[in-house]
Amino acid sequence: xxxxxxxxxxEGRTALVTGASSGLGRHFGQLLAAAGARVAVAxxxxxxxxxxxxxxxxxxxxxxxxxxxxxxxxxxxACFDELGAWGAPDIVVNNAGVTVTKxxxxxxxxxxxxxxxxxxxxxxxxxxxxxRRMVAAQTRGAIVNIASILGERVANGVAPYAASKAAxxxxxxxxxxxxxxxxxxxxxxxxxxxxTNLNRDFLNSEPGQKLRMRVPSRRFSTMxxxxxPLLLLVSDAGRAMSGSAVAVDRAHLVxxx
Numbered sequence: 001x002x003x004x005x006x007x008x009x010x011e012g013r014t015a016l017v018t019g020a021s022s023g024l025g026r027h028f029g030q031l032l033a034a035a036g037a038r039v040a041v042a043x044x045x046x047x048x049x050x051x052x053x054x055x056x057x058x059x060x061x062x063x064x065x066x067x068x069x070x071x072x073x074x075x076x077x078a079c080f081d082e083l084g085a086w087g088a089p090d091i092v093v094n095n096a097g098v099t100v101t102k103x104x105x106x107x108x109x110x111x112x113x114x115x116x117x118x119x120x121x122x123x124x125x126x127x128x129x130x131x132r133r134m135v136a137a138q139t140r141g142a143i144v145n146i147a148s149i150l151g152e153r154v155a156n157g158v159a160p161y162a163a164s165k166a167a168x169x170x171x172x173x174x175x176x177x178x179x180x181x182x183x184x185x186x187x188x189x190x191x192x193x194x195x196t197n198l199n200r201d202f203l204n205s206e207p208g209q210k211l212r213m214r215v216p217s218r219r220f221s222t223m224x225x226x227x228x229p230l231l232l233l234v235s236d237a238g239r240a241m242s243g244s245a246v247a248v249d250r251a252h253l254v255x256x257x
Contacts, residue, residue, distance in 0.1 A: 192249025
């Protein structure tokens with residue numbers, strides 16, 4: 001293995017990925033396992049994770065499924081307790097998230113609480129518990145909070161989501177400051193519009209194609225476009241990076257107003 005390959009390798013590392021039952025979380029679990037980590041994939045419905053665990057194991061990796069409701073601090077502690085058989089995680093990818101899409105004046109208090117509780121409070125619950133476990137175990141670690149380019153720009157119909165992701169970015173910076181002394185790095189990954197099974201029909205529709213034309217590159221991202229940035233943030237290759245908000249959006253954030 002070359003020196004650069006060693007720096008990106010996750011051999012011997014333990015990773016936890018939240019919101020891993022579908023979409024980006026599922027992809028991240030597969031990616032980290034392929035890079036050599038043993039991976040705990042977590043979601044509210046453990047049964048939905050069985051296929052993913054099987055796929056990782058069939059490819060020669062090591063994985064386990066954990067039940068986790070990120071909005072419930074007790075559930076978060078229980079998840080880390082169960083993971084304890086592997087020790088404190090070296091890597092946490094804080095991916096669980098939801099959105100409610102409707103005009104601002106039609107958003108309800110319940111909509112707001114649902115989005116904020118999952119995207120911001122849930123991120124806080126998992127990241128702070130991960131920090132406590134890493135510090136107690138004297139483990140140098142990497143936490144990656146999955147934010148969004150909507151944490152830095154806005155769009156119609158997603159006010160609570162945009163606010164929650166902006167909060168995640170600032171939380172990431174605050175955590176990076178306080179955990180640096182423990183050799184724990186905290187960064188945020190900001191995907192743009194990424195094609196998944198859940199949104200493919202919309203992105204290929206007429207409104208989706210109009211959206212594509214507002215991206216300077218005129219292209220949406222694929223899930224694999226996030227592979228390099230994520231591996232950089234969780235591996236020794238990015239050991240000097242903490243407090244960063246890394247956009248992967250085909251230049252969407254720098255589009256002209």
